[in-house]
Amino acid sequence: MFLYELTTTVQKLPGVGPAVARDLHSLGIACVRDLLLHLPRTYEDRRTHRPLVRSGSGEPPDLGEGGERTVNTTAEVIAHDFVGPPGRRTLKVYVRDESGHGALTCFGRNFLADKLPPGMRIRLYGKFRYRYGELQAGTFEFEPEERPPRAFGAFLAIYPLSGNLTQGKLRSLVDRALTEGGRHVADEIPDSVRERYRLACTAHALAGVHRPESLEMAEQARRALAFSELFLLQMSIVRTALRRRAGTGRAKRLPRERRDRLASSFPFSLTRDQQRVLEEIHEDLESARAMSRLIQGDIGSGKTLVAFLASIPVWETGGQTVFMAPTELLARQHAENAARLLEPVGMQVGLLTGSMGRAERETLRAAVEHGEVDFLVGTHALFTPDLGFRRLDLAIIDEQQRFGVDQRARLVEKSTTANLLVLTATPIPRTLALTLFGHMDVSTIHTMPPGRKPVRTHLAREGNEEKVYRRVRQELEAGRQAYFVYPAIEHGTDSDLKSAEEMYERIRGRLFSEARVGLIHSRRPEDEKRATMAAFVAGELDILVATSVVEVGVDVPNATCMVVEHAERFGLSALHQLRGRVGRSDLQSYCFLIYSAELTEAGKARMRVMHQEHDGFRIAEEDLKIRGPGDLAGNAQSGYLRFAAADLSRDIELMQRARSEATRILEADPELTREEHHQTARALDAYEAAIDAGREGAV
Numbered sequence: 001m002f003l004y005e006l007t008t009t010v011q012k013l014p015g016v017g018p019a020v021a022r023d024l025h026s027l028g029i030a031c032v033r034d035l036l037l038h039l040p041r042t043y044e045d046r047r048t049h050r051p052l053v054r055s056g057s058g059e060p061p062d063l064g065e066g067g068e069r070t071v072n073t074t075a076e077v078i079a080h081d082f083v084g085p086p087g088r089r090t091l092k093v094y095v096r097d098e099s100g101h102g103a104l105t106c107f108g109r110n111f112l113a114d115k116l117p118p119g120m121r122i123r124l125y126g127k128f129r130y131r132y133g134e135l136q137a138g139t140f141e142f143e144p145e146e147r148p149p150r151a152f153g154a155f156l157a158i159y160p161l162s163g164n165l166t167q168g169k170l171r172s173l174v175d176r177a178l179t180e181g182g183r184h185v186a187d188e189i190p191d192s193v194r195e196r197y198r199l200a201c202t203a204h205a206l207a208g209v210h211r212p213e214s215l216e217m218a219e220q221a222r223r224a225l226a227f228s229e230l231f232l233l234q235m236s237i238v239r240t241a242l243r244r245r246a247g248t249g250r251a252k253r254l255p256r257e258r259r260d261r262l263a264s265s266f267p268f269s270l271t272r273d274q275q276r277v278l279e280e281i282h283e284d285l286e287s288a289r290a291m292s293r294l295i296q297g298d299i300g301s302g303k304t305l306v307a308f309l310a311s312i313p314v315w316e317t318g319g320q321t322v323f324m325a326p327t328e329l330l331a332r333q334h335a336e337n338a339a340r341l342l343e344p345v346g347m348q349v350g351l352l353t354g355s356m357g358r359a360e361r362e363t364l365r366a367a368v369e370h371g372e373v374d375f376l377v378g379t380h381a382l383f384t385p386d387l388g389f390r391r392l393d394l395a396i397i398d399e400q401q402r403f404g405v406d407q408r409a410r411l412v413e414k415s416t417t418a419n420l421l422v423l424t425a426t427p428i429p430r431t432l433a434l435t436l437f438g439h440m441d442v443s444t445i446h447t448m449p450p451g452r453k454p455v456r457t458h459l460a461r462e463g464n465e466e467k468v469y470r471r472v473r474q475e476l477e478a479g480r481q482a483y484f485v486y487p488a489i490e491h492g493t494d495s496d497l498k499s500a501e502e503m504y505e506r507i508r509g510r511l512f513s514e515a516r517v518g519l520i521h522s523r524r525p526e527d528e529k530r531a532t533m534a535a536f537v538a539g540e541l542d543i544l545v546a547t548s549v550v551e552v553g554v555d556v557p558n559a560t561c562m563v564v565e566h567a568e569r570f571g572l573s574a575l576h577q578l579r580g581r582v583g584r585s586d587l588q589s590y591c592f593l594i595y596s597a598e599l600t601e602a603g604k605a606r607m608r609v610m611h612q613e614h615d616g617f618r619i620a621e622e623d624l625k626i627r628g629p630g631d632l633a634g635n636a637q638s639g640y641l642r643f644a645a646a647d648l649s650r651d652i653e654l655m656q657r658a659r660s661e662a663t664r665i666l667e668a669d670p671e672l673t674r675e676e677h678h679q680t681a682r683a684l685d686a687y688e689a690a691i692d693a694g695r696e697g698a699v
C-alpha cells in the first residue's frame with residue numbers, strides 16, 4: 001500500500017462515532033490518509049521536570065509581572081475558589097509542588113471541581129503567567145499521578161483541533177492510523193534519490209513526524225514527507241509537460257477570418273497586447289505540441305474576451321472548448337457573455353454546474369458527447385469523469401488561483417491532447433512561478449483598454465459613512481449602480497461587525513429607501529443568487545449588498561460604486577479584486593473603503609496601498625512586503641497552494657530539488673518502465689487517483 005491508498009474512512013476506526021467524525025471532517029480529515037497527513041502544529045517536551053518556581057525559594061523572582069513559564073511537574077491540589085461575577089463564576093484550583101504555589105483558572109470548565117479534589121496528586125503541564133502576585137495557568141493538562149502516565153514523560157505532538165476533539169483523542173486516533181497502515185506504507189521515491197538527500201522513507205517519516213523524540217527528528221521527518229509530496233507533484237507536472245512537448249497532434253493551419261471579423265464588429269478595437277496574445281495562442285493552436293499557456297493581466301484588461309475569441313478557429317475546425325470558472329456565479333456570467341458573443345457566429349454555448357437537475361444535466365451531457373455543444377462553461381463540476389467530449393481541443397481555466405495546485409496539475413494531465421489556457425489576475429511570485437508553472441508559456445497583458453478612467457479610491461473612517469452614502473446616492477440618481485460589501489454574512493453574537501444581512505435590511509429600509517436592493521452571499525440558495533445577479537446585471541437592482549462572493553470576475557459596466565465596510569478586514573488582493581468590479585466602462589467609478597477606528601500597522605499600510613496603487617502587480621508586491629515572505633504559507637491554506645507537509649515559505653529549495661529529480665528521472669525514462677522506477681510509477685498512479693477523487697481541492 002502507498003500512503004495515498006489509505007482511504008479507509010475514519011468512521012471505521014474504533015472510537016469514531018458521528019460526532020467525532022463531524023469534528024474530524026471540519027479539519028479536512030475523512031480517511032486514514034488524511035489523519036496521517038494531519039501534522040502536529042507543535043510539540044511539547046514533557047520529559048524534563050520544570051517546577052512551578054525555578055529558584056525553589058517559594059517566590060517566583062525570575063518572572064516579572066506578565067512573564068510566562070512552561071511548567072511540567074507533579075503537584076498537589078490544595079483548595080478551590082470561585083471568582084468572577086455571579087452567574088459567570090470561574091473555578092480556580094490552587095496547587096502546590098515542591099517549589100511553590102500556582103493556580104489553575106478553569107474557564108468554562110467548572111466541572112473540573114470534581115476531577116481535582118483537594119488532596120489529589122496530579123501530573124501537571126501548563127503555561128503559567130505571573131499575574132497579581134500569583135502564578136496562573138488558563139490552559140493546562142493534567143492526569144492523576146496514581147495512574148500510569150499517558151501524556152506525560154514524553155515528547156508530545158500537539159495537533160490542530162476542532163469542535164470537541166481533544167489532544168488525547170487525536171493522539172490515539174493517529175496512533176491507530178499509524179498501526180493500521182502508516183508504519184508499513186510503501187515508499188514513493190527511488191532509493192537512490194532518498195539516499196542522495198538523506199531522507200527517511202515515508203513509513204519512518206510518518207512515525208517520526210507524529211511520534212518524534214526531539215524537535216530535530218520531527219523536522220527531519222517533516223522534510224522527508226514534504227519532499228515526497230513535492231516530488232509526486234513535480235513528477236505529475238513534468239511527465240505531462242514532456243508528453244505535451246513530444247507533440248500529440250499535427251501541425252495545422254487554422255483560419256483567422258471569422259475571429260477577426262467578429263473582433264472588428266466590436267464598438268472598440270482590441271488593445272495591442274490583446275492582439276499579440278491572441279496571435280500567440282493562435283500559433284500554439286497551430287503547432288503540433290499541445291499548448292500550455294498562462295495569460296496574466298490585471299482585472300478588466302480583457303483576458304476573458306481574448307479567450308472567447310481564441311475558441312472560434314477551434315470550432316471552425318471541428319473542436320470543442322471548455323471554460324472553467326471558480327464559482328457558479330461566474331460560470332453563469334461567462335456563459336451568458338460567451339453566448340452573446342459566440343452564438344451569432346454559429347457556435348453553441350452550454351453551461352454545466354453542480355446545482356443542475358439530473359435530467360437537465362443528462363441532456364447536456366449527451367449534447368456535449370455528440371458535439372452539439374461547441375463551448376462548454378462550467379465550475380469544477382466539469383471534473384466529473386462521466387463527462388465525455390466528442391473532440392475537446394481547448395481547455396480554458398479562469399482565475400486559476402482558486403484551484404488547488406494538485407487539482408490544476410491533474411487538469412493539465414487530463415487534457416494532454418487538448419490545448420490548455422490559464423487566465424490569472426493574481427501575479428505569482430517569481431520563484432513559485434518557476435517551480436510550479438515552469439512548464440507553461442506566459443503571456444502578459446500590460447495595458448488596459450483605452451478610455452478607462454482609473455477608479456477613484458476614497459478612504460473613510462468609521463463614523464463618516466453618511467458622507468459616503470451621500471456620494472453613492474448621487475451616482476444612483478444619475479442611473480448608476482453600486483455594490484456594498486461586508487466581511488460577515490450575519491451579525492455575530494460576539495462582534496459588532498456590520499454584516500451583509502443586517503446592512504441589507506438597513507440599506508433598503510432607511511438608508512436608501514428609494515433604491516431597489518438585492519442581497520447575495522454564499523449561504524443563499526443557488527437559484528436566488530442567480531436571480532439576484534441577473535437582476536443586477538439587467539439594471540433591475542440599484543444596489544447589490546454582498547460578501548466577498550462578488551470578488552472575482554463579476555461584470556456590470558454600469559456599476560460605478562464599490563463600498564467596502566470594515567475594509568481593514570480584507571486582504572490587499574481581495575480589496576484589489578473588489579475594486580476591479582467597478583471601472584469596467586468609460587464611466588468614472590469610485591471605491592469607498594470604510595475602515596474602523598483602530599487600525600493595526602498592517603491595516604494602515606493596506607489602506608495606504610489601496611489609496612495609491614492601481615496596478616495589480618504592484619499591489620501584489622506590496623502585499624508580499626507587508627505580510628512578509630513567511631506568510632506565503634498562509635496563502636497555502638487559502639489560496640492556490642495546498643500541501644500537508646510542505647511549506648513553500650521554507651521549502652522552495654526542496655521544491656527545486658524535487659523538480660530537478662523528477663525531470664532527470666523522466667527525461668531518462670519517460671514512461672517509468674525501468675525496474676528501479678516501477679514502484680514510483682505505481683505511487684504516482686495512486687497519487688493522481690487520490691487527487692482525482694478530489695481531496696476537495698477546489699473551492
Ligand code: ADP
Nearest residue numbers: 268269270271298299300301302303304305449
Ligand atoms: P478580464 O477577463 O481581463 O478581467 P474581460 O475580458 O472580462 O477582462 O474584459 C472586461 C471588460 O472590458 C468587458 O466588458 C470587455 O467586453 C471589455 N473589453 C475587453 N477588451 C476591450 C477593449 N480592447 N476595449 C474596450 N473594452 C474592452
Ligand code: MG
Nearest residue numbers: 303304398553
Ligand atoms: Mg475575467
